[in-house]
Amino acid sequence: MAEEFLKRGWNVIGTVRPGTRTKLHDLAETATGRVEIETLDVNEPAQIAALRDRLAGRALDILFVNAGITTADEHIRIGDVTTEEFMSVMLTNALSPMRVIESLQDLVPATGVIGAMSSGQGSISNNETGMREVYRGSKAALNMFMRSFAARQPEPSRTMLVMAPGWVRTDLGGPDAPFTIEETIPALVDVMLSQKGTPGLRYLDRFGRTVPW
Numbered sequence: 001m002a003e004e005f006l007k008r009g010w011n012v013i014g015t016v017r018p019g020t021r022t023k024l025h026d027l028a029e030t031a032t033g034r035v036e037i038e039t040l041d042v043n044e045p046a047q048i049a050a051l052r053d054r055l056a057g058r059a060l061d062i063l064f065v066n067a068g069i070t071t072a073d074e075h076i077r078i079g080d081v082t083t084e085e086f087m088s089v090m091l092t093n094a095l096s097p098m099r100v101i102e103s104l105q106d107l108v109p110a111t112g113v114i115g116a117m118s119s120g121q122g123s124i125s126n127n128e129t130g131m132r133e134v135y136r137g138s139k140a141a142l143n144m145f146m147r148s149f150a151a152r153q154p155e156p157s158r159t160m161l162v163m164a165p166g167w168v169r170t171d172l173g174g175p176d177a178p179f180t181i182e183e184t185i186p187a188l189v190d191v192m193l194s195q196k197g198t199p200g201l202r203y204l205d206r207f208g209r210t211v212p213w
Helices: 002-007 023-029 045-054 083-107 133-151 181-195
Strands: 012-016 035-039 062-065 113-117 159-164 200-205
Touching: 002 012, 002 023, 002 181, 012 023, 023 035, 035 045, 045 083, 062 083, 083 113, 083 133, 113 181, 133 159, 133 200, 159 181, 181 200
Parallel strands: 012 035, 062 113, 113 159, 159 200
Antiparallel strands: none
């Protein structure tokens, strides 16, 4: 996503976990100052607060949070998952993204966009197979928390999005996913930019179609 926004003329502030070397670093080395890298573990509230302090006075046209993990056995039933593993997934996928959004929202102007990477598996209406129950529950929780966040916003509210990109070949999605990053991300960014300036919260896939809550 950082690379796609850069191609379209945007400047990017991206976060990486402490002590990691990522493709974002490679991008920053060739972007002539248009990519800034900040260190952040979203599961550490003190690091979120420190990032907020470092960004004080800045304006973010788009604030987008992308965080997700799943259980070691992604098909484990909810009654069988350990408390530790359940808490880890819920913390990373639902609570921590909302902490980032709550902390940084004041940096986003009225014309800006606040969004989070959800999943089609977060749709309660569309869940007719079960499976991936902990991951599904965490993304449904993220969707609900975004609904609560949106309900607290003054009218007219900013553009708010929870995005369902589809099953993509990433470290999380795995090698069996049918879609590549290269074919998914440009469409996802198209949808995000097309929604900019439209107030309220929407749950959309990469084609701009509404996903049932």
